[in-house]
Amino acid sequence: MNLLLRDRAGQPWFHRWPAASIAVAALLYAGVFALRMTTGTPADATMLFFELPIALLAVTFGLVAGLAGGLIAVGLMVIWAVTEHIDLSLLGWVTRALPMLLLGVLVGRAADRLRTSEAERAKLDAAAHWHRQAVEINDSIVQGLSAAKWSLEAGKHERALETVTDTLDSAQTLVSQLLRDAELSPGAAHEAGSLSSLSVLAQRAKRVRGVTPRPNRPRAETAHRTPRP
Structure with missing residues (x-):
């Protein structure tokens, strides 16, 4: 039994199937963006749902992916504001964009540290x-x-x-x-x-199976020589 192999069956689904995580995140981005474009008012906090795909990418791939997920959400929010002619103040942009970016960075960093810890334990x-x-x-x-x-x-x-x-x-x-x-x-x-x-x-x-070692033969004793006078 190999004790060194990691049991992937016990891992979360987004670690076992990273490609599925990307697909689910893309669907969440598209769904939240469509919901924001078609329903509600600018005052509604629909954009908060972007935190779901951001967290998914961050916990699956780490810090870089979490930051990229936050930037994608901010980009979609900019598209919404330009398309719908929404005029947001600086505070409005900060309160919407900063939490998404921080979420991606913090969760991604925590995921990276967890993977490093697991690698050291392995x-x-x-x-x-x-x-x-x-x-x-x-x-x-x-x-x-x-x-x-x-x-x-x-x-x-x-x-x-x-x-x-x-x-x-x-x-x-x-x-x-x-x-x-x-x-x-x-x-x-x-x-x-x-x-x-x-x-x-x-x-x-x-290869030496069946070969019987022979005991060493004792050397013949040398004749005792009488020392010459």
Whole structure:
């Protein structure tokens, strides 16, 4: 089970389908603008509905998109004022435009900071995952080699070779699983390279299966030479 992959099914719909967010925002802009052009009086606060698409763009794409969404709303408001010959004072323009721009900037900035925080947490989770797996592989290899060493000391060479082979097989299985995780996980190139080297080493070790190591023959003792007088 890959612990590094993010569960997109648990994310909001506007994060899973960004294109749909743009489409919904465009429909909201068009609907609010049509409502402002066809109904109500200039005193009505119909333009406040522009905050819906602004917030949607900001929370989906961040600060830049939120600011762009606010500017789009202000542009549509200018078109409405020019088309309908609405004469607004400076205060009237500020009270209508400034809240939209601030909404896009503040919500977009908060969304960017949230994404940065989630990315940092994902890095920490990934580091903890690799650490746990490294400890597991290390323990498996150390325990297997220790058992093989004891077998060699007891003169059980076939048993030692079998223990080493089983240890390498187990290590290769763990490494293969980690390689699959590394291929699916962004930013895991370094771990994938290290694991590939270990996997190659384990595969090479399989070639010695069935080869029984021969004990080293003791060297012939040299004849004792009597020192010359």
